[in-house]
Amino acid sequence: MKKIVLAGLFASTSLWSANIIATKVHHSISEVATGSPLWAGVKESKVTLYPQTTVKMNDKIANQMNADNGSKVAKVKAIYTDTEIAFLIKWQDETLSIQKGYKSDSYGDGFAVQLATDYSNPEALPYIGMGSKGREVFVHLQKANPNVFEPNGNGDVEMQVGRKNTPYFGTELEAYDSAVKDLGVVDYERNFVSAGFRSMTQVRDGVNSNMNMIYNLNKHCWAGTLSRDLKDEYLNLEGTVPVAFAVWDGSRNNRDGLKLLSGWNSVVLEDETELVEALNGEVSGDVANGKAQYDMNCAACHNTPFMAPSLANIGGYASAGYLKESISDPSAVVVPGYNRNAHKNTPWYNVENGKRVSTMPSFSWMGEKDMKDLIAYLKTLKAEEE
Ligand code: HEC
Structure with a gap:
């Protein structure tokens, strides 16, 4: 009894998010696969992903399916070379969900890796849900669906959501409706610079990156990789960098904002810095x-x-x-x-x-x-x- 009272009065958490130690390797990792031997012996960190609950969707069924969502622990590894970095992320998902067509009610599993474009002030990182005004994030997104509902055919992610999935009302919804003219079907590995949900810009050039995701039917587990250059016109990753992960569960009608999201985790490419302290x-x-x-x-x-x-x-x-x-x-x-x-x-x-x-x-x-x-x-x- 005493213990319970004490726990209620005073709580202390030592680990807010994970500190991921990246291991330096001496092979190119631009095409590294989930099963590559390069991952062997690399320290694995546990990253907890929480249901993003800030905004409810305009979709009662999906909201109900996710009302009692728990959190999920993903296992993350990172490796790097002088010019590249790669992440391996594994998470449990009982059902393999691949979006079968953009018009149906089926949704694909997916994952995203989010990196802050400016992390010089660890106390003021970008908003975790896709960045914020003046504090941009770079988002690498991979969906298990070969096709995507992309109503305007422009590759403009703001419009890559069904009407029911938008957070729009009133004039914004009218603007959305008027933009939804054509349907496009595209393979879904995407990069974005994002300063918030309404201001995501797809990046098509100038970034060397590669993602893939593989489902293990026996273990009911996804494994995904992202590899990218440490430096390009958007990012300059050195020292200790913040990274966040998100996963979507298609069987729970997850899409867009409805997902599991981690906090900012520190990834150490060399000595510890201020960021490790701020996040841990x-x-x-x-x-x-x-x-x-x-x-x-x-x-x-x-x-x-x-x-x-x-x-x-x-x-x-x-x-x-x-x-x-x-x-x-x-x-x-x-x-x-x-x-x-x-x-x-x-x-x-x-x-x-x-x-x-x-x-x-x-x-x-x-x-x-x-x-x-x-x-x-x-x-x-x-x-x-x-
Ligand atoms: C008058 C209503 C109101 C009160 C009182 C209020 N908030 Fe808020 N809060 C909001 C609104 C509206 C937003 C969303 C807009 C924004 O981001 O500021 C918000 C946003 C937030 C966020 C960001 C949430 C996210 O998902 O990132 C946090 C954290 C927060 N409030 C904490 C608090 C705390 C703690 C208090 C009490 C000390 C408080 N709020 C009092 C209306 C309120």
Whole structure:
């Protein structure tokens, strides 16, 4: 009993996300396969992927299927050479799902590797859900479907979602509808630079990368690889770099934002740096007081659908730096959610002078201890492992 009380009052997590140690190899890895001997002996890190719960889809069935989603542990390895880096990611998935046609209700499994374009300030990394304004991410995406629903045929990912899957309402939905003219069918390995869900730009040239994914029918396990150059016009990977992973489960109608997502993990290509500390440092505080702060200041909005994003899994994928920033400076990163067209009385943001301004008030007035306790409490909000 005493133990339970203590655990409730004081929580400390030493590992927020994984620290992945990349092993240097001396062969080209640009085409490295999932079964390559180069992976043997490389340190494996466990990366937990949490259900992304910020925005609900316009799809009741999918929302129901994922209502009680647990988290999932993926096993990740990294290797590098003087010019390239490669990741191997393995995750459990009971069903092999390959999208059979873009018009049907079947969805493919998939995975993505996300890299921050600027990680000079580890306390202010891009928003984990596909980057944010002024803080871009580079996304490598591989879907197990040979075909993709690409309504406008332009390779413009903003339009690569079915009508039901969009978060659009009102004029945005009209704009979406008018853009949906033609259907295209394309093989699906893609690269994007993304500064948020509504501003993803597909990258076709200037990046040497290769992805593949293979399903093991006996083990019910996917293995995927990404290899890419360390340096190109978008990224300059050296030292310790942040990386995040996402997986989609087609059998649960996962697509677009509906997925499992990790937080930022540090990948060490050489000596430890500030980033390792920012992503793996201790977070501690009085969780009971943190919860009291939450109930008093935050619950009214965050426990009400449509008022504010659900924070049910925020502890899984947000770093303490991000949480602190969200609380004291809400407009620094504005979550791509409902705008004024969606819920006229409770928009998540307004647009002022072309800039999104969060409707969440700043809590920068909060005392240091309350803020620390609140963050410790938020870090406990995450789904159990399945
Ligand atoms: C008036 C309603 C309101 C209150 C009160 C409020 N929030 Fe928010 N919050 C929002 C809205 C709307 C957003 C989405 C827009 C944005 O990103 O700022 C948001 C976003 C967030 C995010 C980012 C979520 C994500 O998925 O990245 C966090 C974290 C957060 N709030 C924490 C808090 C905490 C902690 C409190 C209490 C100290 C709080 N909020 C109080 C409305 C509110």
